[in-house]
Amino acid sequence: MKLSFNSTAQDDVNLVHATHLIQDSTEVASFLKNSGFKIIELAEVSDGGNIHCYQISLNGGYISFKKRNNLAIPEVGDSALTGFGLGTKDIESTQGRLTLHGFHPLSIEERKLLFPLAKKERREIACKVFKLKEGDIFEGEVEFIDVSNSTKPSTKSAHNNALSHFHAIILHTNKPEETIARYCWLTDQSSPRRIFGSSWQVGLDQQKIIVCSEEDVERIFPSVDVSNLPSILGYALLTESLSKTKDCFSHNELITQSLNQGSFLVKLPEFISGNLIIGTSAADFPWNGDFN
Incomplete structure (x- = not known):
């Protein structure tokens, strides 16, 4: 597109x-x-x-x-x-x-x-x-x-769980092409990338907006209730240490689910809502594979 x-x-x-x-x-x-x-x-x-x-x-x-x-x-x-x-x-x-x-x-x-x-x-x-x-x-x-007056951020994590950067927001829709076109206009980006079968991503420097179709949602969020359409399914964060993040989450009785390419999924409790995908680099996330 x-x-x-x-x-x-x-x-x-x-x-x-x-x-x-x-x-x-x-x-x-x-x-x-x-x-x-x-x-x-x-x-x-x-x-x-x-x-x-x-x-x-x-x-x-x-x-x-x-x-x-x-x-x-x-x-x-x-x-x-x-x-x-x-x-x-x-x-x-x-x-x-x-x-x-x-x-x-x-x-x-x-x-x-x-x-x-x-x-x-x-x-x-x-x-x-x-x-x-x-x-x-x-x-x-x-x-x-x-953000014209924002100061240059630190590159180090401020958290005991080693989470450091906000990498992507993940949207769910039954109209992926219409939705990605809207977000391209919104963010002033003209060349989105198709991922999986019918989903899309738009790049914002080192960050992403992921538009996930109904057909592809299991490839990003396996075993997660995704009944609401359209919606924000979750977001992706970068960590300096997968093991440290998993240890902190396990200590708090959060269940982590390993995904392909090295990232893992966490479903947040109902009193917060939403889902996290966590990896050490952009290459760890499911949408950064070769879909050609």
Whole structure:
């Protein structure tokens, strides 16, 4: 597949985060700590209100866990993997490009992240964000984040389980060609790669958006309930040590399932929702084989 549009060098889009909505933040925090993660507690403040969050930092990216009590989203259950964020260094240009391509980006707003410090002090980070109108994207909520002032991340893991980088977001759909075309326009990438029989991937520098068809889902997520269509099935993380990650997860009674090429699958508990695929490099993941 080759889409006929000109990619703009200044609109360099990358994966920033995945978002879980959760019901019991205490239970989630305990689970994450017992799985070897160092978590950050913060408040996210925007026009939509004040949301209590936990974050797992992943060297320039992160996984966010937002308290669902503050969010009125009737389409999902108590806990769900509901969305992801894309970074851009020119948020106004990205917003304009998406409008020209037929999307409906909402107004840019300022978001403040408030991190508690000692002695009742707090650190504040501000960034610009915009979301897409409901109906532009069907798999989950997508937001764009201004990363023009981001500092260069460390290359080392901050976690006891050795997990270090956010590598891919994995989507599930019964319309793979229509879906991958939408994400190519969304990310300003014109040449997706076919994987398996009828699935696709689009590359964002060293990261991926995987669009998995109904027919191919067992090749990525064997023995996992994938009844929801369309949806975000999970995401892929890189680790510095498979054995250390497995040891931390086993200590917390998580079941790991080995996949081809050296990666392994973890189904997260229902109070978090979603699935992880973990490998030491991009070559470990099921979608990076030779499908020609």
